[in-house]
Amino acid sequence: MIATSSVLGATPAEADETEVAPQVELVLDVSGSMRAKDIDGQTRIAVAKRAFGQVVDALPETTQLGIRVLGATYPGDDKRKGCLDTQQIVPVGPVDPAVAKAAIAALKPTGYTPIGLALRAAANDLGTGEGARRIVLITDGEDTCTPPDPCTVARELAAKGTKLVVDTLGLTPDEKTRKQLVCISTATGGTYASAQSEQELTDRVQQLVDRAALPPPVTPAVVAGTESCDKAPVLSPGVYSDRERIGEHRYYRVSLQADEELRASVSVALDRPVNRDYGVLLKAVTENGRELVRGLDAASGRADVISAGLRWSSAEKSDVCVIVSNSFASATAAAAPGMPLELSIDTVKASTAPDAPGLGRGWLLLLVLVVAGLIAGVLAGWLTRWWVATWREN
Amino acid sequence: MSIFLAALLLAPGSAGTSYLTATPIDTTRPVQVSAVTGDYLYWSFPATAGQQPELTAKVTLPPVADRHGYQAWTIEVFDGLRRRQPCVAGEQSPIVTNDATEVALGCKLRQVRSWAEPSDQDPLPGTYYVRLSSTALPEQDLGLPLKADLTLTAEKGDTGADQGKLAAPLNPVNRPGTVMTETPTPAPSSSATPDESWASDLVPEFSSRWVWTASGGFLAAIAGLVGFSFTRRRRRA
Numbered sequence: 001m002i003a004t005s006s007v008l009g010a011t012p013a014e015a016d017e018t019e020v021a022p023q024v025e026l027v028l029d030v031s032g033s034m035r036a037k038d039i040d041g042q043t044r045i046a047v048a049k050r051a052f053g054q055v056v057d058a059l060p061e062t063t064q065l066g067i068r069v070l071g072a073t074y075p076g077d078d079k080r081k082g083c084l085d086t087q088q089i090v091p092v093g094p095v096d097p098a099v100a101k102a103a104i105a106a107l108k109p110t111g112y113t114p115i116g117l118a119l120r121a122a123a124n125d126l127g128t129g130e131g132a133r134r135i136v137l138i139t140d141g142e143d144t145c146t147p148p149d150p151c152t153v154a155r156e157l158a159a160k161g162t163k164l165v166v167d168t169l170g171l172t173p174d175e176k177t178r179k180q181l182v183c184i185s186t187a188t189g190g191t192y193a194s195a196q197s198e199q200e201l202t203d204r205v206q207q208l209v210d211r212a213a214l215p216p217p218v219t220p221a222v223v224a225g226t227e228s229c230d231k232a233p234v235l236s237p238g239v240y241s242d243r244e245r246i247g248e249h250r251y252y253r254v255s256l257q258a259d260e261e262l263r264a265s266v267s268v269a270l271d272r273p274v275n276r277d278y279g280v281l282l283k284a285v286t287e288n289g290r291e292l293v294r295g296l297d298a299a300s301g302r303a304d305v306i307s308a309g310l311r312w313s314s315a316e317k318s319d320v321c322v323i324v325s326n327s328f329a330s331a332t333a334a335a336a337p338g339m340p341l342e343l344s345i346d347t348v349k350a351s352t353a354p355d356a357p358g359l360g361r362g363w364l365l366l367l368v369l370v371v372a373g374l375i376a377g378v379l380a381g382w383l384t385r386w387w388v389a390t391w392r393e394n
Numbered sequence: 395m396s397i398f399l400a401a402l403l404l405a406p407g408s409a410g411t412s413y414l415t416a417t418p419i420d421t422t423r424p425v426q427v428s429a430v431t432g433d434y435l436y437w438s439f440p441a442t443a444g445q446q447p448e449l450t451a452k453v454t455l456p457p458v459a460d461r462h463g464y465q466a467w468t469i470e471v472f473d474g475l476r477r478r479q480p481c482v483a484g485e486q487s488p489i490v491t492n493d494a495t496e497v498a499l500g501c502k503l504r505q506v507r508s509w510a511e512p513s514d515q516d517p518l519p520g521t522y523y524v525r526l527s528s529t530a531l532p533e534q535d536l537g538l539p540l541k542a543d544l545t546l547t548a549e550k551g552d553t554g555a556d557q558g559k560l561a562a563p564l565n566p567v568n569r570p571g572t573v574m575t576e577t578p579t580p581a582p583s584s585s586a587t588p589d590e591s592w593a594s595d596l597v598p599e600f601s602s603r604w605v606w607t608a609s610g611g612f613l614a615a616i617a618g619l620v621g622f623s624f625t626r627r628r629r630r631a
């Protein structure tokens with residue numbers, strides 16, 4: 001990614017033109033529990049089928065959609081076999097509504113719930129393209145095939161830097177399912193919702209597919225910050241993504257021309273449960289480590305990201321090092337992968353400090369002007385009188 | 395199908411889920427979105443010097459029967475560099491009990507300044523981000539449907555107290571970065587280059603200072619005439 005970026009570096013405008021259509025894959029749980037008749041008096045699978053049908057009908061033309069199911073074919077009791085049961089019934093691409101609906105209609109609630117495996121497979125289906133990729137996971141129960149724990153799988157997928165977001169939807173979820181789905185969505189920067197009725201399910205799936213069809217205006221370039229200033233990657237203006245472990249410092253470098261202003265901002269995503277209070281610090285230092293300016297923010301409680309920004313300018317050409325550090329604490333392992341970090345760098349013309357104002361305001365100004373006018377008038381009057389007097393004498 | 399279409403037509407707005415996907419809003423029309431508890435909703439809006447943006451939000455909470463306790467909500471505003479901007483008025487972080495059906499939030503920013511020192515956190519012209527979220531809620535209440543309304547007003551204040559001009563507004567960069575392998579060529583980019591003529595630099599923008607200075611000149615001229623008349627009268631006497 002970095003290599004291709006540097007090749008493209010000379011002509012960044014071209015990168016925008018080669019836009020890839022956003023891809024989304026719906027992953028539907030068709031395990032035995034979907035037979036339960038508890039949504040508006042109908043079975044969960046019947047409701048899910050209808051919701052899918054409506055979503056497929058209203059699909060934007062540009063959306064590349066795929067559908068994968070889990071627990072749909074193996075009816076037996078062998079857990080080993082049942083936990084390998086996941087198939088892609090609609091390949092990712094432009095959707096033919098008739099074909100997709102026929103494939104959905106044929107589904108029968110059957111087997112186990114191998115969520116972890118299905119997530120991995122869905123990530124494979126979506127490939128490793130440049131565009132935004134989303135998985136929408138719809139399930140009614142927790143994974144029955146741990147290990148692999150689906151949340152660990154989600155973390156792995158996110159850590160691969162594949163810009164994959166998993167949105168989860170629980171159908172009348174119990175506590176365990178809810179916790180698992182929340183964990184999966186938090187790890188990948190996705191959202192979690194529960195659906196108790198057909199309307200809620202349809203609306204939410206539709207909303208998620210619509211969101212997927214509207215990709216972010218920019219896909220951040222992957223970069224790896226270093227632990228010291230001299231080895232740090234030199235960044236040009238743009239948006240980057242990286243990962244930072246708890247308590248780690250990451251260095252980046254920016255070359256500034258004379259009279260240029262550096263604008264940097266960073267967001268660190270809370271992709272795991274963290275202790276109540278936390279913060280992020282963004283510092284700009286010289287190559288020797290002298291601090292120039294800092295931006296920081298601290299918060300507590302639930303949050304998706306915490307961010308900070310800074311501006312700095314100099315009259316001379318200089319190299320500035322940007323350091324991102326954090327003060328998170330978490331009960332989960334502090335080891336890799338780190339927390340997702342989004343860094344945005346911009347350089348603009350420096351803003352000059354303003355001169356003294358050209359215009360005035362206030363009662364004092366009026367008083368000064370009136371007194372000055374009065375004195376000027378009196379002087380002018382005296383001058384005129386003296387001039388008239390001397391003129392008469394001559 | 396018809397119900398679904400109707401639902402689509404009635405959906406009057408959307409919200410982003412991150413800084414990058416924040417949905418632009420403006421002062422002309424309020425937005426309403428459906429979301430679920432636990433969502434982080436992002437919007438962005440532009441502001442110019444002299445404005446004092448104010449946001450008011452109303453969240454229609456999920457049915458009381460489905461909820462299990464207190465919820466803490468917050469509306470936060472960040473500038474184009476994702477720096478937190480304080481609210482000077484408005485209920486920014488209300489806490490609601492489990493019998494409340496809706497919660498009202500508000501945030502009024504400081505007046506946007508035309509220039510500030512780079513090390514200052516003052517609000518500057520450019521893009522602003524709004525994040526509406528709940529900071530604390532019972533775990534079992536996550537994912538329940540709700541509705542959120544957001545209105546933006548931006549009262550135009552007086553820029554008379556400000557000098558200086560920002561070379562480029564604080565707008566986000568919307569392109570992927572590139573890691574440079576060699577010494578960079580001088581290519582000062584800018585997310586927005588202002589095309590201003592020299593005249594606009596020389597003549598300050600209209601503000602109360604123009605009124606004060608002009609009326610000062612007028613009063614000074616009258617005072618001059620009065621002063622002149624004093625000397626005339628004394629001569630006649």
